[in-house]
Amino acid sequence: MSVEVIAVGGYEEVGKNMSAVKVGDDVVIFDMGIHLDRLHIHEDTDISRMHSLDLIERGVIPDDTLMKDVDGKVRAIVFTHGHLDHIGAVAKLAHRYGAPIIATPYTLSLIESTIKSEKKFKVSNPLQVLNPGEKRQISPDITLEFINTTHSIPQTVIAALHTSEGIIVYANDFKFDNHQKISPPTDYHRLRELGRKGVLALIVETTRASEKQEVKTHSEKVARIVLEDIMKAPLQEKDGVIITTFSSHIERIQAISDIAKHSDRQMLLLGRSMERYCTLAESMGILKLPSNASIYGSPKAVNKALSRAEDKRDEYLLITTGHQGEPDALLPRIANAKTQFNIKRGDNVIISAPVIPNPMNKANRNLMERRLSSSGARIYTNAHVSGHAGREDHRDFIRMLNPVHIVPSHGDLHMLAAYAEIAEEEGYKMGNDVHVLRNGQAQVFNGGI
DSSP states (O other), rough: EHHHHHHEEEEBBBOOEEEEEHHHHHHHHEEEEETTTGGGGGTOOOOTTTTTHHHHHTTSOGGGHHHHEEEEEEEEEEEEOOOOHHHHTTTHHGGGTTTEEEEEEHHHHHHHHHHHSSOOOOOOOOOEEOOTTTTOOOOOOOEEEEEEOOSSSSSOEEEEEEETTEEEEEEEEOOOOOOOOSSSSOOOOHHHHHHHHHHEEEEEEOOTTTOOOOOOOHHHHHHHHHHHHHHHHEEEEEEOEEEETTTTHHHHHHHHHHTTTTOOOEEEEEEEHHHHHHHEEEEETTOOTTOOOOOOOOHHHHHHHHHHHHTGGEEEEEEEEEEOOOOHHHHHHHHHTOOSSSOOOOOOEEEEEOOOOSHHHHHHHHHHHHHHHHHHOOOOOOOOSSSOOOOHHHHHHHHHHHHHHHHEBBBBBHHHHHHHHHHHHTTTTTTTTTOOOOOOOOEEOOOOO
């Protein structure tokens, strides 16, 4: 029986992730994400009224039309975590397959929210929870297992498909972090067990594979310490304090909250996506905010909150969206004097997120920082650590699993090639057991190991 890995999206870009694994006549789809950098699509953008074919044409979601030529039945659609570049297209594509959607509780709740807000398509796929450490049989020859790992969003897992031909591991995205407050460390013991059982193929993210200056990704504990040092003095001053970070980075928002609760300031979490991720995390007991914290997502509610903060800026801590400088996101609008809150000399702006590396983001972020600075703001840009594995983390991962084949994914061709270099340093050979694919291509493995 053959095993086929089909690269649908995310093999020529960072984003719009979608892969399919075909084992005999059974197919499992992993992820249905959006490309956050295309035509001002970002975490606050509402695509619910847009048609899937238009979004495919614009390069925002994966072009899954190639799946019509795949001779097999889709048995499950599996999501390993709740970032938009992995779940953002679920309401546009999942209804075409009718298979159950499987994810951890927080991820599944985010998917359910996305489906409920969809305006173009009716999505009636069954929604099934699978917790880290659990297995589920999804066809006579395929059992799905979730292995706990860490990332920059809670309840991230590595997925393993157990088949008669060997184990296929899907690892998009992860980091090895032993010091998070919300998420327990990666289940290294289980990964080593899978390696001993026999991993036929590893499909693995390459986001940081080409970065050679930081070979092992720092823990969130480092970010907590940096944030504490940066925030300590501004929280005691009379000037405004604004922090922007990924709205899905619940671990980071929890750290900010824990630091802020020692001050007299009230927390205002502002922005559509901030409301979506944080309200859900709080309702599930994942995020624990102080009693004086408030979350506002609608433009009207955000404007009212900003108006209050403008009059009494020493009483509030603003946590906003817009860290990439996207023109219609909240922090850039504040920087452009398009809200009720005006930056004044001495205000503090803490950017707890890196620039996602593409020309548009770099230009937008640079413009936002210059406008904030020209208004007199103090800007701190170093309060961040990555949520993705570094080169040496990947080397450790390969050694744990000892896969027969490696398929680099979730990156542009430069990143995929950089991962191939790491694999070759570990004894693999490009074209033999390391397979660099482009969107729309497939790789067949003759099973049995």
